Amino acid sequence: xxxxxxxxxxxxxxxxxxxxxxxxxxxxxxxxxxxxxxxxxxxxxxxxxxxxxxxxxxxxxxxxxxxxxxxxxxxxxxxxxxxxxxxxxxxxxxxxxxxxxxxxxxxxxxxxxxxxxxxxxxxxxxxxxxxxxxxxxxxxxxxxxxxxxxxxxxxxxxxxxxxxxxxxxxxxxxxxxxxxxxxxxxxxxxxxxxxxxxxxxxxxxxxxxxxxxxxxxxxxxxxxxxxxxxxxxxxxxxxxxxxxxxxxxxxxxxxxxxxxxxxxxxxxxxxxxxxxxxxxxxxxxxxxxxxxxxxxxxxxxxxxxxxxxxxxxxxxxxxxxxxxxxxxxxxxxxxxxxxxxxxxxxxxxxxxxxxxxxxxxxxxxxxxxxxxxxxxxxxxxxxxxxxxxxxxxxxxxxxxxxxxxxxxxxxxxxxxxxxxxxxxxxxxxxxxxxxxxxxxxxxxxxxxxxxxxxxxxxxxxxxxxxxxxxxxxxxxxxxxxxxxxxxxxxxxxxxxxxxxxxxxxxxxxxxxxxxxxxxxxxxxxxxxxxxxxxxxxxxxxxxxxxxxxxxxxxxxxxxxxxxxxxxxxxxxxxxxxxxxxxxxxxxxxxxxxxxxxxxxxxxxxxxxxxx
Numbered sequence: 001x002x003x004x005x006x007x008x009x010x011x012x013x014x015x016x017x018x019x020x021x022x023x024x025x026x027x028x029x030x031x032x033x034x035x036x037x038x039x040x041x042x043x044x045x046x047x048x049x050x051x052x053x054x055x056x057x058x059x060x061x062x063x064x065x066x067x068x069x070x071x072x073x074x075x076x077x078x079x080x081x082x083x084x085x086x087x088x089x090x091x092x093x094x095x096x097x098x099x100x101x102x103x104x105x106x107x108x109x110x111x112x113x114x115x116x117x118x119x120x121x122x123x124x125x126x127x128x129x130x131x132x133x134x135x136x137x138x139x140x141x142x143x144x145x146x147x148x149x150x151x152x153x154x155x156x157x158x159x160x161x162x163x164x165x166x167x168x169x170x171x172x173x174x175x176x177x178x179x180x181x182x183x184x185x186x187x188x189x190x191x192x193x194x195x196x197x198x199x200x201x202x203x204x205x206x207x208x209x210x211x212x213x214x215x216x217x218x219x220x221x222x223x224x225x226x227x228x229x230x231x232x233x234x235x236x237x238x239x240x241x242x243x244x245x246x247x248x249x250x251x252x253x254x255x256x257x258x259x260x261x262x263x264x265x266x267x268x269x270x271x272x273x274x275x276x277x278x279x280x281x282x283x284x285x286x287x288x289x290x291x292x293x294x295x296x297x298x299x300x301x302x303x304x305x306x307x308x309x310x311x312x313x314x315x316x317x318x319x320x321x322x323x324x325x326x327x328x329x330x331x332x333x334x335x336x337x338x339x340x341x342x343x344x345x346x347x348x349x350x351x352x353x354x355x356x357x358x359x360x361x362x363x364x365x366x367x368x369x370x371x372x373x374x375x376x377x378x379x380x381x382x383x384x385x386x387x388x389x390x391x392x393x394x395x396x397x398x399x400x401x402x403x404x405x406x407x408x409x410x411x412x413x414x415x416x417x418x419x420x421x422x423x424x425x426x427x428x429x430x431x432x433x434x435x436x437x438x439x440x441x442x443x444x445x446x447x448x449x450x451x452x453x454x455x456x457x458x459x460x461x462x463x464x465x466x467x468x469x470x471x472x473x474x475x476x477x478x479x480x481x482x483x484x485x486x487x488x489x490x491x492x493x494x495x496x497x498x499x500x501x502x503x504x505x506x507x508x509x510x511x512x513x514x515x516x517x518x519x520x521x522x523x524x525x526x527x528x529x530x531x532x533x534x535x536x537x538x539x540x541x542x543x544x545x546x547x548x549x550x551x552x553x554x555x556x557x558x559x560x561x562x563x564x565x566x567x568x569x570x571x572x573x574x575x576x577x578x579x580x581x582x583x584x585x586x587x588x589x590x591x592x593x594x595x596x597x598x599x600x601x602x603x604x605x606x607x608x609x610x611x
Contacts, residue, residue: 034097034098034099035064035067035069035070035098035099035101036070036071036090036093036096036098036099036100036101037061037064037069037070037071037100037101037102037103038074038086038087038089038090038100038101038102038103039057039060039061039064039072039073039074039103040075040083040086040103040104040105040106040117041053041054041055041056041057041058041060041074041075041076041105041106042076042077042104042105042106042119042120043055043075043076043106043120044076044120045106045107045118045120045122045163046120046121047122047124048107048163050106050107052105052204052207053105053106053204054075054105055203056105056157056204057073057074057103057105058075059202059203059207059211060103060207060210060211061073063211063214064101064214066215067215067254069101070093072089072093074086076120077120078119079119079121079122079133080119080122080132080133080135082119083117083135084135084139087135087139087143090102090143091143091146091147094143094147094149094152095146095147095148096149097149097441098149098150098151099150099152099252100144100152100153101152101154101155102152102153102155103155103157104117104155104156104157104158105158105204105207106118106158107158107163108137108158109130109164109175110176111127111131112127114131114136114137114138115136115156115158115175115178116130116131116134116135116137117134117137117156117158118133119133119135122134122164124164125164130164137154137156137178140154141154141178141184142589144181144184145181146590146610148440148441148547149441150183150442150443150444150463151183151185151248151249151250151443152181152183152185153184153221153252154184154185154186154187155210156175156186156187156189157189157207158175159175159188159189159190177245178245179247180245180246180247181247182249183247183248183249183441183443184247184248185221185225185244185245185246185247185248186244186246187225187242187243187244188242188244189204189206189207189232189240189242190206190240190241190242190243191241191242191243205232205235205236206228206232206240206242209231209232209235210225210228212231213225213227213228214254214255216254216255217256218253218255218257219254219255220251220252220253221248221252221253221254222246222248224254225244228242229241229242229243248443249442249443249444250443250444250445250461250463251444251461251463251464252463256464278293278294279292279293279294279295279337280292280293280338280340281293281335281336281337281338282313282322282324282338283334283335283336284327289313289324289327291313291315291322291338293315293318298317301315301316301317302314302316302363303316303363303364304324304363305363305364306327306328306365307350307358307360307365308328308350308401309326309327309328310323310325310327310328310403311323311324311328312324312341312348312360312363312365313338314362314363314364316362320340321343321346321348321363322339322340322341323338323339323341323403324336324338341403341405343405343406344405344407344408345390345405345407345408347359347361347390347405347406348360348403348405348406349381349392349403349404349406350398350400350402350403350404351395351398351400352400352401353400357379357392359381359390359392359406361383361386366383369383369384369385370382370383370430371429371430372430373427373430373431373432374395374432375391375425377394377395377396378391378392378393378394378395379391379392379395380392380409380416380430380470381406381430382414382429382430382431384429388408389408389409389411389427389430390406390408390409391406391407391409391470392404392406393406409470413472413473413474413475414428415427415428415472415475416470416471416472416473417457417459417471417472417473418468418469418470418471419462419465419468420466420468421466424439424448424459424462426448426450426457426473428450428453428455428457433450433452433453434448436450436451436452437449437450437451438451440521440522440546442519442521444463444464445458445459445460445462446458446462446463447476447520447522448473449542451544453478453479454477454478454541455477455478455479456477456478456520456522456542457473457475457476458473458474458475458476458520459473460474476520476522476542477522477524477540477542479539479540480539481495481496481540482494482495482500482502482524482540483497483537483538483540484513484526484529484538485534485535485536485537485538486529486532486534486535486536487534487535488534491506491515491529493515494537502515502517502524503518503519504516504517504518504519504564505518505564505565507561507564507566508530508566509550509552509559509561509566509605510603511527511529511530511531512525512526512527512528512529512530513525513529513530514543514550514561514564515540516563516564518563521548522542522543522544522548523542523545523548523550523561523564524540524541524542524543525540525541525542525543525605526538526539526541543605544607545607545608547592547607547608547610548562548563549561549562549563549607549609549610550605550606550608551592551594551605551608552603552605552606553594553597553600553601553602553603554601555601556601558574558581558583558594558597560572560583560594560608561605562585562592562608567583567585571585571586571587572584572585573586576597577593579596579597579598579599580593580594580595580596580598581594581598582594583608590610590611591610591611592608592609592610592611593608593609593610594606594608
């Protein structure tokens with residue numbers, strides 16, 4: 001009898017599941033539903049004090065906390081340094097992933113098409129001084145860009161009259177329009193170039209209506225701001241028109257809708273054992289069983305496996321399962337009644353007092369042909385030969401000796417995943433691989449990179465699917481899935497032998513070809529591409545860097561590739577910091593760290609980190 005004994009590894013598995021974010025899965029997954037907001041309200045101005053921003057900011061902070069945001073709250077920041085310090089802290093927080101939200105209420109002004117947020121003690125006597133006394137909105141956007149989290153929201157209730165503009169040459173009012181970067185929504189309290197009222201109540205008109213809408217359950221963010229615009233237009237007699245610039249990918253809810261029906265509910269199982277509707281009987285003769293249905297001997301049509309003292313019988317014709325209770329204790333030829341077992345999957349399992357388990361499929365005991373891993377209190381079982389998944393529901397609380405049905409879970413590609421509010425769990429061929437992965441966002445989707453297997457997976461609409469239901473993952477890349485050939489210096493890509501387009505940038509690294517996929521934001525490497533003859537297929541391997549940057553050192557020269565582009569000397573400058581080399585990228589202002597550069601003269605590609 002094939003048996004797998006798993007009790008000794010139970011403690012290890014549970015510890016691994018509870019702590020895998022420390023051993024492999026990065027902060028993006030651990031903070032998949034993280035929401036961080038920076039709220040600033042400036043009212044107490046030396047020039048042009050305002051009535052409501054302080055109240056607006058406090059109300060907004062309270063409302064955001066009620067919708068699961070971690071809120072950094074600042075009131076009446078006095079100078080540029082204080083405001084930048086708060087924004088940098090926010091930038092560091094949102095690098096853990098999830099959603100970042102920036103809310104500002106106070107004076108905002110535009111100069112030469114740029115928008116500035118004004119501290120309360122700013123001393124501004126001419127347009128040329130604004131950039132030295134105030135904070136460019138672009139500084140906030142740059143912190144969001146560096147973080148590369150899934151979604152950013154920028155709300156500017158800052159279009160009041162400019163108290164500094166009396167002697168300025170420009171007559172521009174309000175704020176200038178900004179094109180929202182990918183994954184970002186920018187919301188203005190009034191249309192670009194227009195001015196909003198500070199209001200006469202406890203909150204400004206725009207924030208008052210926004211507070212009302214974000215408290216409504218199940219509204220997508222686009223609908224939130226659409227409703228705000230309608231409310232503000234009506235109450236201002238169409239004098240104030242809120243405005244948004246958006247390039248969001250995926251959906252966002254301040255308060256999510258009621259949970260949808262789960263795709264796989266392992267709780268909804270049919271009772272395991274029922275009495276047969278036919279007369280099913282059996283007997284033992286000379287150590288062999290004989291099985292009868294309605295008096296007809298169907299033994300030759302059956303498959304049977306022992307299960308401790310019982311025998312499980314499967315009828316290949318009717319596709320029914322029966323249990324011969326206490327078979328091993330029976331010696332006489334007396335006819336006995338069989339219990340019919342019902343399972344949509346024709347799969348069953350049982351455990352004993354020592355946590356040994358048996359797994360049966362269509363009458364065959366196939367425990368030795370399976371991989372298994374925990375799924376909460378359940379066990380996921382993968383039949384390697386059949387390529388199918390089953391769930392042993394409530395495995396940890398199973399009653400020894402009792403036969404349970406297993407629930408079949410469909411997947412087209414040998415993968416499954418599920419997530420709770422803190423972590424994701426990913427199964428490939430029945431092995432739980434989350435501990436060796438890390439992840440990045442693509443809108444509401446999560447892309448998970450398996451470092452060991454050079455593979456990556458798409459967890460579709462992850463942000464809205466932390467309901468612990470099992471779902472198939474989509475395989476994006478795996479060895480053999482993406483191949484490349486060249487012809488007269490050009491490369492051609494194939495996915496599962498079909499022509500495949502990967503929009504992105506590419507570079508050579510020695511003999512290798514690196515292609516950066518701009519859709520899924522990862523790099524695919526084709527080793528020895530230049531040395532292969534034309535029309536030869538080369539298998540691609542995904543490379544992993546949370547910042548999509550790689551470096552290598554050869555003969556004391558560094559080569560840095562950022563999103564598939566080789567950075568040449570006039571793009572960067574470098575300096576040592578201990579054994580590390582720090583490379584400053586002129587175009588972005590980002591400093592890249594080449595860890596332990598001094599000791600890494602082996603020409604191997606490695607991940608570069610942002611300082």
